[in-house]
Amino acid sequence: MNKSIHLTIDGKPVEAKHGQTIMQAADAAGIYIPRLCSHPDLRPIGSCRVCTVIVDGRPQAACVKPAMDGMVIENDTPELLQHRRNIIDMMFVEGNHFCMFCEKSGNCELQAMAYRFGITAPQYPFQFPEKAVDASHPDIMLDHNRCIMCARCVRASQELDGKNVFQAIGRGFHRKIGVDGEKALADTDMAVGDRSADVCPVGCIIKKRIGFRTAIGRRLYDRQPIGSDIEANATP
Amino acid sequence: MSVGTKKITIEPVTRVEGHGKVTILLDAQGQVSQARLHIVEFRGFERFIQGRPYWEVPVLVQRLCGICPVSHHLAAAKAMDGIVGVDRLTPTAEKIRRLMHYGQVFQSHALHFFHLVSPDLLFGFDADPALRNVIGVANRFPELAVQGVMMRKFGQEIIKATAGKKIHGTGAVPGGVNKNLSVAERDPFLKDIDQMLVWCRAALQIAKTYTLEHLAELADFGSFASNHVALVRPDGAMDLYHGNLRAIDSEGNKIFDQVDYQGYFNYIAEEVKPWSYMKFPFISKLGPETGWYRVGPLARVNACDFIDTPEAEAARQEFKALTHGKPNNITMAYHWARMIELLHAGEKIRELLNDPDLQGTDLVTRGERRGESVGLIEAPRGTLFHHYKVDKNDQVTMANLIVSTTHNNTPMNLAVTGVAKKYLSGAVITEGLLNRVEVAIRAYDPCLSCATHALGRMPLSVELKDCTGQIIDKKVAG
Numbered sequence: 217m218n219k220s221i222h223l224t225i226d227g228k229p230v231e232a233k234h235g236q237t238i239m240q241a242a243d244a245a246g247i248y249i250p251r252l253c254s255h256p257d258l259r260p261i262g263s264c265r266v267c268t269v270i271v272d273g274r275p276q277a278a279c280v281k282p283a284m285d286g287m288v289i290e291n292d293t294p295e296l297l298q299h300r301r302n303i304i305d306m307m308f309v310e311g312n313h314f315c316m317f318c319e320k321s322g323n324c325e326l327q328a329m330a331y332r333f334g335i336t337a338p339q340y341p342f343q344f345p346e347k348a349v350d351a352s353h354p355d356i357m358l359d360h361n362r363c364i365m366c367a368r369c370v371r372a373s374q375e376l377d378g379k380n381v382f383q384a385i386g387r388g389f390h391r392k393i394g395v396d397g398e399k400a401l402a403d404t405d406m407a408v409g410d411r412s413a414d415v416c417p418v419g420c421i422i423k424k425r426i427g428f429r430t431a432i433g434r435r436l437y438d439r440q441p442i443g444s445d446i447e448a449n450a451t452p
Numbered sequence: 453m454s455v456g457t458k459k460i461t462i463e464p465v466t467r468v469e470g471h472g473k474v475t476i477l478l479d480a481q482g483q484v485s486q487a488r489l490h491i492v493e494f495r496g497f498e499r500f501i502q503g504r505p506y507w508e509v510p511v512l513v514q515r516l517c518g519i520c521p522v523s524h525h526l527a528a529a530k531a532m533d534g535i536v537g538v539d540r541l542t543p544t545a546e547k548i549r550r551l552m553h554y555g556q557v558f559q560s561h562a563l564h565f566f567h568l569v570s571p572d573l574l575f576g577f578d579a580d581p582a583l584r585n586v587i588g589v590a591n592r593f594p595e596l597a598v599q600g601v602m603m604r605k606f607g608q609e610i611i612k613a614t615a616g617k618k619i620h621g622t623g624a625v626p627g628g629v630n631k632n633l634s635v636a637e638r639d640p641f642l643k644d645i646d647q648m649l650v651w652c653r654a655a656l657q658i659a660k661t662y663t664l665e666h667l668a669e670l671a672d673f674g675s676f677a678s679n680h681v682a683l684v685r686p687d688g689a690m691d692l693y694h695g696n697l698r699a700i701d702s703e704g705n706k707i708f709d710q711v712d713y714q715g716y717f718n719y720i721a722e723e724v725k726p727w728s729y730m731k732f733p734f735i736s737k738l739g740p741e742t743g744w745y746r747v748g749p750l751a752r753v754n755a756c757d758f759i760d761t762p763e764a765e766a767a768r769q770e771f772k773a774l775t776h777g778k779p780n781n782i783t784m785a786y787h788w789a790r791m792i793e794l795l796h797a798g799e800k801i802r803e804l805l806n807d808p809d810l811q812g813t814d815l816v817t818r819g820e821r822r823g824e825s826v827g828l829i830e831a832p833r834g835t836l837f838h839h840y841k842v843d844k845n846d847q848v849t850m851a852n853l854i855v856s857t858t859h860n861n862t863p864m865n866l867a868v869t870g871v872a873k874k875y876l877s878g879a880v881i882t883e884g885l886l887n888r889v890e891v892a893i894r895a896y897d898p899c900l901s902c903a904t905h906a907l908g909r910m911p912l913s914v915e916l917k918d919c920t921g922q923i924i925d926k927k928v929a930g
Contacts, residue, residue, distance in 0.1 A: 316620065317512035349503055351845040357505060424846055425536075427507045429816070431623065431631035432616025 223287035225269075232283035239267055239278040242291070246450025248443035249291055250300055250332070252307075252325060253366035254279040255415055258375060264307075264366055266300050266329070301333050309340045310389070312347060312361035313418070319427030320419030322435025326364060327418075328442035350395065352402035355424050356413055363393055363420040372412040381406045393420075474889055474914045475727075476872045484876055485919070487869040489861075489893065490728050498851045506535050506842045507626050513838070513853070514620055519899050521620050522556035522611055523831030524853075527838040529624035530694075531827030534714070535842050537819025538627045544812030545628035550693045551804045552614035552623055553829065554797045557692055558648075559607025560832035561749075561794040564897045565655055566600025569787055572894070573662045577887045584887075599651045606641070606648050610801065613637045628816030638805055645802045649763075652798045656767055656791040663788045664774075670784040672874070674867030674892035677702035677781050679735060679744070680751035681720075681859065683830050686710065688757030690796065692830040698755050699735055699745060704778050707735055713828040716837060722854065732861050733854055744862035747834025748896060749789035754779035761803070764796035783867050786895045831856050833897050857898040867892040881914055881927040889914060 221232040225247050232241030237260065242249050253264040262277035269278045270290035278291075290296065307313075307326060315321045347360040365384065370393070373381040381404045385394035396404050406412065413421055432438065479485040497516055501509060510528040514521035526549060533541065541549070571584040574593060582588075590597035608618040613633055615621025623629050663670060679702065683695035697716065699707040711719055722731040723740045734743030745751070753772075759765040771788060774780065780789075804810065827838040834856030841850035857864075871892045875885045916925040 316515060317508055319508060319511075349847070351505065351847050357846070424505065425507055425626075427505070428511060428622045428625050429630050432621060434631075 221283050221285045223283060223285065223289060225289045226292050236283045237279060238269060238271070238276070238281050238283050238287070238289060241283040242278065243446050244449065246447055247291065248446045249278045250329060250443065251279055252329065252364060252417055253368065255368050255372075255417075257411070258368060258371040258415065261367060261371070264303065264364070266303050268296065268299060270296065297333065300329075301335060302339075304329050304333060304335060305338045305340055307364045308335075308338045309342045310345065311363060312344065314361075318362065318419045319422060320362070322430070322432065322438050324419060324437075325417035325442060328437040331437070332441050332443065345389075347392075350401050351424075352400040353404075353406065353424075354402070355408035356401060356406060357422050357424055358393075358395070358401050359420055359422065360392060361420075362418045364418055365391060365393070366417055367393075368415040368417065369393065369412045369421055372415045373406075373410065376411040379405055379410070379412070381410075381412060474868055474893075476868075476876065476914065476916050478879070478916065478918055480919060482879060484869065484873045487865065487872045487889075488727060489864050489868055498853055501848050501851050503847050505846050506532050506840070506848055507846075509840065509848060509851075510624055510626070511620075511622050513851075516853075516855075517899060518619055520556060520560050520832055522552055522615065523829055523836050524838070525615065525621070526553055526624055526693075527827045527829045527831070527836045528840075529626065529827065530829060531825045531838045531840050532626035534825025534827070535822055535840065536626045537821055538817050539819070540817075541628055542812065542814040542817055543809045544632055545815055545817075547804055547807060547809050548614050548629045548632060548815075549624055551633065551801065551810065552611055553693050554800045554804070555607045555610025555614065557607075557793065557832050558797040558801065559604045559611070560897075561790050561797065562600055562603035562607060562655075564832075565659070565787065565791060565794070566596065566603070568897075569894060570596065570600070570658075572887075572891050573658065573787070577891055578884055581883070581887070599654070603648060603651055606644055610641060613641070625816060627818050630815065632812055632815065633810040635811060638810065641801070642805050645798070645805060649795070649798045649802065652791070652795040653763070656788075656795050659788045659791040660767075660770070663782070663785055666784075670782050673888075674783045674870040674895070675781055676783075676863075676866050676870065678746050678863055678866075679707060679738075680754045680779055681735075681745045681747050681835060682752040682755040683713070683828060683835060684710075684756050685760075689760045690752055690756035690758070690793075692752075692793070692797070694829070697828070697835075700755050700779060702779055702781055704754075707738070713837070714826050716826060716828070716839075720837075720854070722858075728861070730858050730861050731854075733859050734862075745859065746863045747856055747859040748786065748832075749793050750780065750783075750786045751834065752830060753789040753792055759792070759796055761796050761799035763799055764792050767792045767795060783863075783892060783895045786897070790897070833857055833899055834859055855899070857896070860896045860898065864893055864896050864898060867895070876916075879916060879924055881916055881925050886914060886927055 223230050225242055230241055230245040239249050249267050249269060251267040254260050260279035262280040265277060267278040268275050272288055315327050321327060350358040367384055370382045370384060373379045383394045384391060386392050395401050408423055413423060473490040474487060476487045477485050497513060501512055504512060510525050510532060513528045514525040516524050567586045570589050574589060575584045612618045615623035679699055681699045683691055684698045685691040685695045697711040697713050698709045701707055708719055719736055720733055721736045722733045724731055734740045735745060753768055759768050824841045829836050836856055837854035839852040840848055843849050868889055871888045875888050913928045915923050917923055
């Protein structure tokens with residue numbers, strides 16, 4: 217069982233440990249597989265499908281697929297790039313993402329992903345859905361306009377905070393993040409120090425009154441493109 | 453339809469920011485009865501920022517405009533200072549914001565003078581439109597054109613260094629700023645500022661000489677006696693960033709003075725007219741008929757007691773000497789006043805760059821939360837009002853914006869009427885009339901996208917209408 221796993225990603229030999237997912241093995245090898253719902257501290261759920269790779273000819277979500285010996289994995293191919301672009305595009309048009317005045321701008325994983333993929337404008341028509349803003353909590357604001365249904369908050373609340381503040385409710389296009397069902401955030405036991413307040417990849421769950429405190433040029437993705445921290449681990 | 457009643461429309465108006473249309477109404481005798489500058493765009497920012505969190509507003513609302521977003525950014529930030537209970541910023545925060553603002557005034561005034569106005573002044577109102585434009589200036593006066601570009605760049609770079617971006621930055625946050633100015637960021641500006649001041653002096657000279665040499669014509673060119681409103685410091689000095697409201701009449705008598713702008717609505721009211729999306733503000737106690745006023749460079753130079761930078765103050769005294777200390781009511785004197793302010797902004801930038809407070813690290817303060825606040829600033833085009841109410845959940849429930857161009861609404865209409873009365877002959881829109889209507893509007897440097905919170909560049913159309921509303925001629929400029 218301790219024998220190492222050997223696989224290739226885009227032709228590059230990668231060594232993985234038992235129990236690692238493809239994404240974990242790739243991260244350790246300095247190969248970035250784009251992702252949005254995945255978070256290192258949370259159980260993976262393979263929801264957003266941005267991390268889709270081709271494993272032995274079949275599409276698989278790298279965040280949940282265990283690494284296995286002999287796998288031949290494709291990650292950086294024109295077809296997969298287009299597939300990921302399409303998913304990111306759909307996320308933009310299915311919400312109301314106004315980066316120009318969003319306080320998450322520069323620190324937003326969705327925006328950073330769009331920059332990484334060279335998306336300057338969506339190819340699909342904007343849906344302009346009607347979404348609510350829940351500002352009832354004294355320290356946290358929930359702006360559903362910017363939610364991408366990654367469910368990180370759902371998992372963080374349950375797995376890290378030991379609470380059950382968020383749940384996914386509804387189906388299909390009408391699916392949304394519920395707060396204790398249909399409550400307001402102020403009616404829950406959520407606190408500003410909860411991990412669920414930290415894991416949102418976009419500007420949906422934000423801490424109040426600190427927006428725009430980081431100057432342009434000093435924000436996370438002003439300094440480096442998303443994924444470059446992982447790529448820095450690459451061996452020559 | 454009755455016979456002999458006519459209407460002229462000029463659309464679009466060129467070399468102003470936004471989109472406008474002028475209608476000239478003729479009476480039964482074919483004489484000009486009234487001219488109207490229509491603002492035909494609508495955006496509704498005041499409505500759709502409702503529900504947004506207050507700290508987002510300075511970044512959101514500046515999207516009204518790509519020309520002077522810094523003014524909206526700062527006016528909103530000043531209002532939000534009040535919401536977070538801050539009446540006095542840290543020295544670093546106040547000076548960074550001031551630097552940002554003077555950079556904005558500097559680039560905006562330079563853009564307007566060199567790129568939009570100089571063709572009229574250098575070639576004359578009747579010059580061929582093919583020549584009378586910024587390309588014509590670049591060909592005939594290449595040094596001047598380059599100066600305009602370099603001065604605009606200087607101001608824009610200051611905005612970038614303080615706000616993070618040249619357009620639509622994020623530097624001002626409720627209660628302060630999000631960055632200071634490092635020595636490394638400051639030094640390139642210190643290297644260039646003296647050259648900028650040389651060019652400011654030269655531009656001021658052009659505007660002054662032009663006004664004095666054409667005084668007879670300009671005195672009667674869309675000019676009229678008016679009230680003037682501006683912010684002034686408690687000691688009466690011009691202050692483009694902060695102060696109290698002062699209103700004077702055309703003779704210089706004070707209508708009100710040192711009014712805390714938090715209560716502006718007790719002194720200024722707005723009227724709506726069916727033919728424009730732009731409202732018509734007036735001084736409440738005088739009423740809409742006589743209470744309208746001008747804002748912007750002319751009003752500011754007229755209203756202040758002095759300017760606290762030496763070269764601009766000397767220029768102000770020369771300006772005031774022409775009218776023996778009384779307010780100057782010549783519409784085209786806006787250009788001279790604007791260049792006095794350009795020099796003032798340059799002097800202020802030099803003063804600030806040499807101030808070590810810009811390298812301070814105490815950036816944000818907080819006080820006791822309030823539910824309502826007003827922020828005012830002297831934007832390049834005039835006094836800009838932002839008024840907000842914020843609920844206990846931190847969401848905006850009410851916003852009222854009165855922008856510079858809106859204050860100048862009645863004056864612009866009067867200027868156009870005056871020009872039309874003097875230069876319209878017959879029922880045809882001549883090139884000369886079209887040009888002069890544009891020149892009169894342009895003196896106010898209107899930003900019509902701002903004024904209606906509307907989008908787009910401003911081409912102008914002019915329609916000539918008879919008194920039944922029938923269009924009898926139409927011409928489009930641009």
